[in-house]
Amino acid sequence: MSSDMFGLGLDRSNTHKTLLSCIAVTKRFKSGKGSVLAVDGISFAVRNGEVIALVGESGSGKTTLAKIMAALIPPTSGDVYFESLPLSSMSRLDLMRFRKRVQFIPQFPDLALDPTWYLYDSIAEPLRIHGMVNSRAQELEIVRNNSSRFGLSIDQLRRKPRDLSGGEVQRAVIARALAINPDLVIADEPTSMLDPSTQAKIMRQLLDAHSERGFALLLVTHDLDLAKAVSERICVMLKGKIVEEGSTDEIFSNPMHPYTRSLMRGEIIMKEDDWQAACPYYGQCSDRLDRCTSSYPPELKICKERFVRCWRVA
Amino acid sequence: MRFGYSPSKVELLGIALVSAVVTMALFSYLPDGLFGAPSKSPYSPPSLQNLLGTNDIGEDVFSVLLRGSRVSLTIGFLGAAVSTLIGTLIGIIAGSSRGILDDLLGSLTDLFLVVPALPLMIVLAAYLGPSFINVVAVIGLLWWPTTARLVRARARQVTESLFVEGLIGIGARKLYIIFRHILPNVLGIVFARFVLAVSSSILLEAGLSFIGLGDPQNPSWGTMLHFAMTRGALLYGAWWTFIPPGFCISLTSLGFILIGMGIEHRISSGTKSVGGFA
Amino acid sequence: METPIFLIKKISRYAFLVFAIISVNFLLPRLMPGDPLVFLFGEEVYGAAMRDPALLNSLTAKYGLDLPVSEQFFVYLQHLARGDLGYSFSYGRPISEIVIERMQLTLMMTVPSTIFSLVIGTALGLSLGWEPGKLVKRAVSAGALLVHSVPTYWLGMLSITIFSLWLGLTPVGGAPPGGATLQEYLSHLALPMSVLTLFNSAYVAIMVRGLTIEVSDEPFVIAALSKGLKPIRFISRHLLRPSLPPLLSLIAIEMGFAFSGALLVEIVFSWPGMGYTMWQAVTERDYPLLQAAFTMVALIVIGANAIADALSYIVDPRMRQA
Ligand SMILES: Nc1ncnc2c1ncn2[C@@H]1O[C@H](COP(=O)(O)OP(=O)(O)OP(=O)(O)O)[C@@H](O)[C@H]1O
Ligand SMILES: [Mg+2]
Numbered sequence: 001m002s003s004d005m006f007g008l009g010l011d012r013s014n015t016h017k018t019l020l021s022c023i024a025v026t027k028r029f030k031s032g033k034g035s036v037l038a039v040d041g042i043s044f045a046v047r048n049g050e051v052i053a054l055v056g057e058s059g060s061g062k063t064t065l066a067k068i069m070a071a072l073i074p075p076t077s078g079d080v081y082f083e084s085l086p087l088s089s090m091s092r093l094d095l096m097r098f099r100k101r102v103q104f105i106p107q108f109p110d111l112a113l114d115p116t117w118y119l120y121d122s123i124a125e126p127l128r129i130h131g132m133v134n135s136r137a138q139e140l141e142i143v144r145n146n147s148s149r150f151g152l153s154i155d156q157l158r159r160k161p162r163d164l165s166g167g168e169v170q171r172a173v174i175a176r177a178l179a180i181n182p183d184l185v186i187a188d189e190p191t192s193m194l195d196p197s198t199q200a201k202i203m204r205q206l207l208d209a210h211s212e213r214g215f216a217l218l219l220v221t222h223d224l225d226l227a228k229a230v231s232e233r234i235c236v237m238l239k240g241k242i243v244e245e246g247s248t249d250e251i252f253s254n255p256m257h258p259y260t261r262s263l264m265r266g267e268i269i270m271k272e273d274d275w276q277a278a279c280p281y282y283g284q285c286s287d288r289l290d291r292c293t294s295s296y297p298p299e300l301k302i303c304k305e306r307f308v309r310c311w312r313v314a
Numbered sequence: 315m316r317f318g319y320s321p322s323k324v325e326l327l328g329i330a331l332v333s334a335v336v337t338m339a340l341f342s343y344l345p346d347g348l349f350g351a352p353s354k355s356p357y358s359p360p361s362l363q364n365l366l367g368t369n370d371i372g373e374d375v376f377s378v379l380l381r382g383s384r385v386s387l388t389i390g391f392l393g394a395a396v397s398t399l400i401g402t403l404i405g406i407i408a409g410s411s412r413g414i415l416d417d418l419l420g421s422l423t424d425l426f427l428v429v430p431a432l433p434l435m436i437v438l439a440a441y442l443g444p445s446f447i448n449v450v451a452v453i454g455l456l457w458w459p460t461t462a463r464l465v466r467a468r469a470r471q472v473t474e475s476l477f478v479e480g481l482i483g484i485g486a487r488k489l490y491i492i493f494r495h496i497l498p499n500v501l502g503i504v505f506a507r508f509v510l511a512v513s514s515s516i517l518l519e520a521g522l523s524f525i526g527l528g529d530p531q532n533p534s535w536g537t538m539l540h541f542a543m544t545r546g547a548l549l550y551g552a553w554w555t556f557i558p559p560g561f562c563i564s565l566t567s568l569g570f571i572l573i574g575m576g577i578e579h580r581i582s583s584g585t586k587s588v589g590g591f592a
Numbered sequence: 593m594e595t596p597i598f599l600i601k602k603i604s605r606y607a608f609l610v611f612a613i614i615s616v617n618f619l620l621p622r623l624m625p626g627d628p629l630v631f632l633f634g635e636e637v638y639g640a641a642m643r644d645p646a647l648l649n650s651l652t653a654k655y656g657l658d659l660p661v662s663e664q665f666f667v668y669l670q671h672l673a674r675g676d677l678g679y680s681f682s683y684g685r686p687i688s689e690i691v692i693e694r695m696q697l698t699l700m701m702t703v704p705s706t707i708f709s710l711v712i713g714t715a716l717g718l719s720l721g722w723e724p725g726k727l728v729k730r731a732v733s734a735g736a737l738l739v740h741s742v743p744t745y746w747l748g749m750l751s752i753t754i755f756s757l758w759l760g761l762t763p764v765g766g767a768p769p770g771g772a773t774l775q776e777y778l779s780h781l782a783l784p785m786s787v788l789t790l791f792n793s794a795y796v797a798i799m800v801r802g803l804t805i806e807v808s809d810e811p812f813v814i815a816a817l818s819k820g821l822k823p824i825r826f827i828s829r830h831l832l833r834p835s836l837p838p839l840l841s842l843i844a845i846e847m848g849f850a851f852s853g854a855l856l857v858e859i860v861f862s863w864p865g866m867g868y869t870m871w872q873a874v875t876e877r878d879y880p881l882l883q884a885a886f887t888m889v890a891l892i893v894i895g896a897n898a899i900a901d902a903l904s905y906i907v908d909p910r911m912r913q914a
Contacts, residue, residue, distance in 0.1 A: 067479075070483060071483075072479055072482060072483055095485075096485050099483065099484060099485035100485060103483065103484070104480070104483045106476055106479070106480060108476060110476075111475050111476040111477055112476050112477055112480055113477050113480070114477050114481075114495050114498070114499070115477075115499070116495075116498040116499055116501075117495075117498075125481075125484065125486075126484040126485065129484060129485050129486055129490075130485060173480070176484070180484075421605070424605075425608075425609055425612060428609060428848075428893065428894055428897050429609075429613065429890055429893070429894075430848045430851055430852055430889055430890060430893045431848075431852070432852035432855065432856075433851070433852065433855065433870065433885075433886045433889045433890065434886065434890070436855075436870055436874065436882070436886070437620070437882055437883060437886045438620075440873075440874050440877075440879070440882055441620060441621070441624040441626075441631060441879070442624065442625070443626075513741070517741070517743060520743055521743065521745075521852075521856055524743070524745055524856065524859075525856075525859070525870075525871055525874055526871075526874060526875060527874065539743075539745070539746060539749070542749070543745075543749070543859070543860065548749055548752060548753070548860075549757075549764065551753065551757055553753055556746070556749050557750070559746075560742070560743060560746030560749070560750070563742075563743055563746065564738065564741050564742040564743065564746070565741075567741040568737060568738055568741035571737060571740075571741055572737070
């Protein structure tokens with residue numbers, strides 16, 4: 001697959017202002033008697049208008065991080081900053097503004113919309129909540145534009161979720177997120193539950209909307225090919241940590257972390273291992289060193305905007 | 315299901331029973347004496363003049379039965395409406411909150427579930443005195459806990475479902491989410507509970523009236539049983555005074571139970587029909 | 593380690609419930625519309641007290657009615673602790689005596705009836721829930737529903753008409769005189785207990801049937817059955833064991849129902865238990881007696897719930913973490 005499969009001619013040289021960032025964010029879930037550290041001290045930033053991909057295998061904490069960034073769950077420690085305003089100290093009004101400008105698309109479309117509501121109303125709902133329309137006609141116009149762009153017909157808008165396919169509901173969820181013209185869309189594997197051809201179609205439509213309106217897109221995915229095709233930058237997540245971060249071109253031309261390399265080769269089977277090593281990849285790593293057991297490698301800056309956490313590289 | 319509502323056999327039977335009672339209640343508005351004039355002789359057995367005979371004061375039992383249907387149905391509906399309203403409110407607030415509010419309302423519901431309802435109703439009704447409104451109030455105020463518990467469980471389930479998180483994400487407020495989204499999603503259960511509560515209310519009203527706590531101005535089927543019991547019809551062997559009202563209470567209550575169970579079944583199994591009553 | 597906390601929580605819950613009942617009892621007569629003295633003394637004594645200032649004074653002093661409400665509550669609790677529930681004018685006896693005597697009569701009827709209905713209802717419910725589609729079973733289930741919709745007291749009136757008046761098989765009502773033989777008791781209890789048992793078995797059968805259908809619809813059970821699991825094994829392994837705790841709480845609730853049903857059945861058969869007493873208290877406006885009777889009934893039902901809780905705690909250790 002070429003890196004410009006969607007033919008967008010993305011402008012990757014442009015440096016933008018930071019829109020949303022998190023600093024030292026940690027999330028610990030209590031489960032039964034123990035607890036899971038789903039996100040472990042992550043810091044990274046999304047800039048205005050860029051497409052950034054968050055990749056990692058199942059269970060690496062992508063969804064958790066994405067929800068923290070979207071202010072859907074509170075972090076255990078650390079904070080998220082929206083245009084340098086911390087989420088934790090936002091006023092109600094600020095938070096409302098945040099919700100208007102940052103939209104989250106969930107991983108599972110099945111239950112993403114109220115089953116008792118018609119699709120049309122669900123898509124129009126954020127417009128109503130934020131008082132963005134003055135008339136029914138205007139609302140209809142916006143809803144129709146955003147839905148038809150994702151291939152939803154007027155007839156489908158008159159149905160309830162259970163009378164639609166998963167793919168159609170997911171289109172509606174995306175249309176709803178875009179209806180209020182957000183500055184940032186956080187999409188959590190928006191197409192992973194769909195078949196490949198539908199996946200490609202919906203992704204393409206989402207990217208079209210991106211290049212037209214210029215919102216930033218934080219794309220969560222476990223599909224490296226997809227990340228390569230659409231994103232400008234990539235963060236690789238492993239067990240709650242970002243182990244490698246850099247521009248898409250650099251990561252693909254020179255993957256530094258052994259985990260990234262195995263992801264690229266498509267070997268993304270992470271077995272539960274009994275290694276009590278500091279580096280969570282120790283058990284699978286072909287290049288492991290003794291010091292990997294004792295201490296976790298720090299973020300090593302390779303060059304501008306390029307980090308990796310591996311003792312090999314150091 | 316998708317193409318409209320087609321009632322199951324069980325629901326059809328329920329609907330038939332309920333329609334019969336509603337028809338009775340409507341007939342009661344026809345002029346007095348149409349179905350049988352009062353007779354001079356008390357406890358006269360069924361005859362052509364008095365289809366169901368007469369009672370202790372010579373009233374036509376059939377006419378009294380028709381008027382009783384009106385009272386029983388009205389109290390059944392009102393009592394059910396009040397109790398369903400209270401139960402839904404408490405259940406939905408508890409189910410969509412966390413922490414103290416949920417704990418408090420949940421414990422309150424559990425407490426009320428343990429206290430035997432009928433004896434408490436008897437005490438309350440005895441204090442308040444027999445009147446139509448009091449009977450409705452006593453039933454309505456004490457018959458909500460089951461509804462509250464079921465609505466709470468369902469509301470909790472809805473609150474934890476993915477779309478509510480999505481609503482928070484688009485900036486929806488809590489009260490908005492409760493009333494615009496959680497409420498419509500619990501409405502199925504609320505409706506089923508309401509229909510079942512009508513059945514219970516009718517039985518409870520009958521029980522209270524049987525004890526003598528019903529409204530003497532508006533004698534219901536339970537009141538008829540009360541008089542049959544206290545004024546000697548039972549021992550006199552005037553079965554026509556107490557068989558018809560008991561029959562009506564049972565069949566009406568059964569009718570509502572059948573409809574309510576049909577709805578509950580529909581909600582829990584979606585479109586598939588398990589080999590139950592349906 | 594978690595066990596004591598769980599136990600303390602449960603126990604404090606029941607303690608609170610008992611306290612709540614007592615407080616409600618204290619508050620009701622004082623909060624209801626009308627003169628609280630009527631409710632506190634009962635109508636007849638109230639009438640007498642209104643005519644006789646000396647009586648009014650002594651009663652006021654006894655209940656501490658001239659004290660502030662909080663102190664009245666204290667006096668009330670003191671009376672309660674001494675087992676003094678007041679005096680019933682309609683019986684001319686201390687209420688505690690009446691209530692204890694009559695509770696025995698109610699228990700004499702409800703306890704065996706509850707046991708019978710649990711056994712009959714569970715057996716019936718299991719068989720009805722097993723392959724519930726069969727015509728006979730559906731008919732019986734519908735019958736159970738019908739029985740459940742029939743007022744118990746009406747069933748009692750019917751059975752008196754048939755068995756006592758027409759067939760002359762049983763006494764019309766009442767309890768046998770003191771020192772009666774077991775046989776005499778049985779002849780008086782046969783009808784009311786049968787009515788009550790019929791009604792309660794129908795209820796238990798409906799519940800157990802629902803539970804059975806629910807469990808046998810689970811995918812793992814369907815899989816096990818298709819692999820040749822025997823129905824008996826299914827019942828003991830998949831149905832009874834996991835559903836014992838819900839069954840126990842069902843029993844507790846059933847006790848509550850049995851009581852409510854029994855109260856009304858007693859009236860029809862003039863069986864002088866709690867229900868009959870409440871009925872007479874209502875008729876005579878003997879409010880103190882009514883209230884004491886209610887309290888006793890409530891306490892017994894709460895006790896049944898507590899026992900059921902304790903049993904499910906013993907049966908199912910997983911409950912201890914809840
Ligand atoms: N609400 C929760 N309670 C307890 N543990 C949780 C919760 N949510 C997530 N986790 C745990 O946190 C870890 C990360 O989960 P997360 O959903 O973020 O992974 P993911 O990278 O999105 O995986 P996938 O690709 O499968 O979606 C997992 O081990 C998961 O079990
Ligand atoms: Mg995920």
